[in-house]
Amino acid sequence: xxxxxxxxxxxxxxxxxxxxxxxxxxxxxxxxxxxxxxxxxxxxxxxxxxxxxxxxxxxxxxxxxxxxxxxxxxxxxxxxxxxxxxxxxxxxxxxxxxxxxxxxxxxxxxxxxxxxxxxxxxxxxxxxxxxxxxxxxxxxxxxxxxxxxxxxxxxxxxxxxxxxxxxxxxxxxxxxxxxxxxxxxxxxxxxxxxxxxxxxxxxxxxxxxxxxxxxxxxxxxxxxxxxxxxxxxxxxxxxxxxxxxxxxxxxxxxxxxxxxxxxxxxxxxxxxxxxxxxxxxxxxxxxxxxxxxxxxxxxxxxxxxxxxxxxxxxxxxxxxxxxxxxxxxxxxxxxxxxxxxxxxxxxxxxxxxxxxxxxxxxxxxxxxxxxxxxxxxxxxxxxxxxxxxxxxxxxxxxxxxxxxxxxxxxxxxxxxxxxxxxxxxxxxxxxxxxxxxxxxxxxxxxxxxxxxxxxxxxxxxxxxxxxxxxxxxxxxxxxxxxxxxxxxxxxxxxxxxxxxxxxxxxxxxxxxxxxxxxxxxxxxxxxxxxxxxxxxxxxxxxxxxxxxxxxxxxxxxxxxxxxxxxxxxxxxxxxxxxxxxxxxxxxxxxxxxxxxxxxxxxxxxxxxxxxxxxxxxxxxxxxxxxxxxxxxxxxxxxxxxxxxxxxxxxxxxxxxxxxxxxxxxxxxxxxxxxxxxxxxxxxxxxxxx
Ligand code: D5M
Ligand code: FE
Ligand code: ZN
Numbered sequence: 001x002x003x004x005x006x007x008x009x010x011x012x013x014x015x016x017x018x019x020x021x022x023x024x025x026x027x028x029x030x031x032x033x034x035x036x037x038x039x040x041x042x043x044x045x046x047x048x049x050x051x052x053x054x055x056x057x058x059x060x061x062x063x064x065x066x067x068x069x070x071x072x073x074x075x076x077x078x079x080x081x082x083x084x085x086x087x088x089x090x091x092x093x094x095x096x097x098x099x100x101x102x103x104x105x106x107x108x109x110x111x112x113x114x115x116x117x118x119x120x121x122x123x124x125x126x127x128x129x130x131x132x133x134x135x136x137x138x139x140x141x142x143x144x145x146x147x148x149x150x151x152x153x154x155x156x157x158x159x160x161x162x163x164x165x166x167x168x169x170x171x172x173x174x175x176x177x178x179x180x181x182x183x184x185x186x187x188x189x190x191x192x193x194x195x196x197x198x199x200x201x202x203x204x205x206x207x208x209x210x211x212x213x214x215x216x217x218x219x220x221x222x223x224x225x226x227x228x229x230x231x232x233x234x235x236x237x238x239x240x241x242x243x244x245x246x247x248x249x250x251x252x253x254x255x256x257x258x259x260x261x262x263x264x265x266x267x268x269x270x271x272x273x274x275x276x277x278x279x280x281x282x283x284x285x286x287x288x289x290x291x292x293x294x295x296x297x298x299x300x301x302x303x304x305x306x307x308x309x310x311x312x313x314x315x316x317x318x319x320x321x322x323x324x325x326x327x328x329x330x331x332x333x334x335x336x337x338x339x340x341x342x343x344x345x346x347x348x349x350x351x352x353x354x355x356x357x358x359x360x361x362x363x364x365x366x367x368x369x370x371x372x373x374x375x376x377x378x379x380x381x382x383x384x385x386x387x388x389x390x391x392x393x394x395x396x397x398x399x400x401x402x403x404x405x406x407x408x409x410x411x412x413x414x415x416x417x418x419x420x421x422x423x424x425x426x427x428x429x430x431x432x433x434x435x436x437x438x439x440x441x442x443x444x445x446x447x448x449x450x451x452x453x454x455x456x457x458x459x460x461x462x463x464x465x466x467x468x469x470x471x472x473x474x475x476x477x478x479x480x481x482x483x484x485x486x487x488x489x490x491x492x493x494x495x496x497x498x499x500x501x502x503x504x505x506x507x508x509x510x511x512x513x514x515x516x517x518x519x520x521x522x523x524x525x526x527x528x529x530x531x532x533x534x535x536x537x538x539x540x541x542x543x544x545x546x547x548x549x550x551x552x553x554x555x556x557x558x559x560x561x562x563x564x565x566x567x568x569x570x571x572x573x574x575x576x577x578x579x580x581x582x583x584x585x586x587x588x589x590x591x592x593x594x595x596x597x598x599x600x601x602x603x604x605x606x607x608x609x610x611x612x613x614x615x616x617x618x619x620x621x622x623x624x625x626x627x628x629x630x631x632x633x634x635x636x637x638x639x640x641x642x643x644x645x646x647x648x649x650x651x652x653x654x655x656x657x658x659x660x661x662x663x664x665x666x667x668x669x670x671x672x673x674x675x676x677x678x679x680x681x682x683x684x685x686x687x688x689x
Pocket of ligand 3: 564
């Protein structure tokens with residue numbers, strides 16, 4: 001791939017067919033300078049097959065067309081990469097977008113393979129935009145036209161990077177480089193826009209001149225089509241919200257945390273879990289069947305994980321499969337574990353139907369039994385254990401009911417040499433008209449040492465971590481009529497605005513940022529992360545780690561479970577006396593059920609993952625959620641349970657549904673104890689509070 005690399009250093013691209021034609025001659029029969037000079041005189045930066053042929057003809061290395069040779073090369077290449085679908089040897093120059101269109105329109109058959117701007121990668125994998133060869137993807141896009149040969153890439157993602165490389169790269173002396181005039185329009189941006197001027201795109205497009213959708217894989221390989229044009233970094237923007245917010249730490253402010261060594265790891269992130277989705281058994285396999293199969297696997301995995309949790313409870317004896325109940329001695333005591341399918345109240349008590357992988361059984365819980373109170377706390381599709389007698393007619397008479405729960409006592413951690421603190425935030429909702437921008441900026445000032453007294457100075461000084469648990473921007477199209485409540489009506493601008501604010505978080509404070517239902521992310525739970533195409537500015541923050549929803553972060557040996565908290569909605573719907581205004585109580589219910597959103601088909605959409613990643617498999621030291629916009633905390637069996645509130649004042653919608661938020665309150669957690677150290681309030685700077 002020497003030729004490719006040498007060309008890229010000089011900001012030239014080569015298509016695969018051209019590469020395979022030229023490569024055997026490179027440095028033997030022609031030099032890089034000769035090739036570049038030739039391309040330059042042809043007015044293109046893309047060396048495609050036609051150009052390559054002409055070049056070799058001029059050099060007297062070939063006489064006629066080289067098509068046959070290329071075809072052989074192609075099939076060999078396909079064998080090697082196993083990925084590239086047929087690369088056509090059409091004459092398409094990507095620097096002339098019109099001809100791309102014409103070519104693909106005039107040769108529809110060639111495009112039916114669904115070839116999509118393929119890359120041959122010899123370097124690191126592309127972060128996004130690897131090409132689609134899977135049949136689903138091809139099907140989804142089969143009636144789209146795709147033109148153009150593919151670029152051979154060394155793994156550099158886009159042309160923007162090529163330019164950056166080129167600045168320091170070896171530029172052949174024979175090929176003078178024209179340095180374009182600077183464009184002043186970007187002055188207001190914090191980061192200068194990449195210089196597209198090296199490549200002469202007469203239409204000002206983004207590199208390959210191709211506006212057809214490129215397939216980008218989102219989470220779990222879900223394809224997202226997007227037009228390169230929409231990538232914000234490629235645009236010339238005249239404004240960038242909050243780019244003027246530039247706060248630097250107060251002079252002489254002493255940050256103890258800057259001297260304390262960081263000790264953090266993301267110990268659970270949905271993105272790191274390898275899933276094995278069910279596969280169609282034959283060509284007539286239906287998508288619906290696969291979905292059912294995926295959900296089935298999810299529930300099996302939920303049962304398996306919960307059984308493991310129950311086994312750790314010394315009160316619970318041997319668990320037997322529901323399917324084996326009919327083989328047991330009548331009236332003997334048995335314990336089963338099952339998903340709760342239904343729950344009915346009778347005059348004497350409750351009848352539950354529970355199910356495991358082997359069968360279904362009814363459970364009667366007499367109201368007189370102590371454990372009957374627990375029935376109230378059982379949500380649909382949660383998993384419980386029941387000990388009792390089996391009647392032999394498909395009914396268990398329950399003596400004990402167990403929720404998976406967490407053990408009463410927590411193992412104590414070793415004390416830390418130095419105290420460090422973590423700030424918990426969520427639901428910032430940047431972009432909403434109701435975002436408490438003044439309060440948030442005051443908070444940033446505070447983090448930068450603008451404090452009133454010694455006590456606050458001590459707090460600020462020891463802050464080492466900051467967790468943002470979702471709804472970091474307000475998003476777009478989240479609820480009807482949201483547009484009227486948006487101060488920043490563009491999702492790209494919202495993330496840029498957020499990043500402009502977060503750039504003011506002192507560098508020694510490490511941030512963990514996860515998505516919520518307002519973010520550019522898969523809406524169904526679990527949410528693997530933000531779509532990078534939209535949220536790029538926050539991915540670029542140097543002191544931030546993007547996490548999934550949910551995630552577990554280990555800070556100095558203490559486990560912080562972070563979830564956005566949509567499951568709270570289901571708790572409020574299903575469990576009597578639960579309210580949006582007391583989220584910590586609802587979170588305790590989730591903890592007792594060891595699941596972040598047990599109810600299937602309720603308010604919260606659950607993705608068809610074959611593994612249930614919403615089970616709270618290990619007991620955390622702290623459980624943080626947001627979503628309901630009310631700051632509240634409590635301790636349950638040694639676990640600190642906290643809802644981190646919001647930075648958004650009451651919206652019109654929330655007024656209608658009587659949600660009263662508590663914005664701009666900042667809980668500070670002492671990492672050593674995983675308990676609250678202080679709550680700092682900035683709500684006096686939040687309008688409408
Ligand atoms: O959620 C903010 C609050 O609004 C939270 O308490 C849930 C509630 N909410 C959100 N959507 C709805 C609907 N559709 N009906 C009732 N209540 C809702 P956020 O995620 O920030 O919008
Ligand atoms: Fe929210
Ligand atoms: Zn939310």
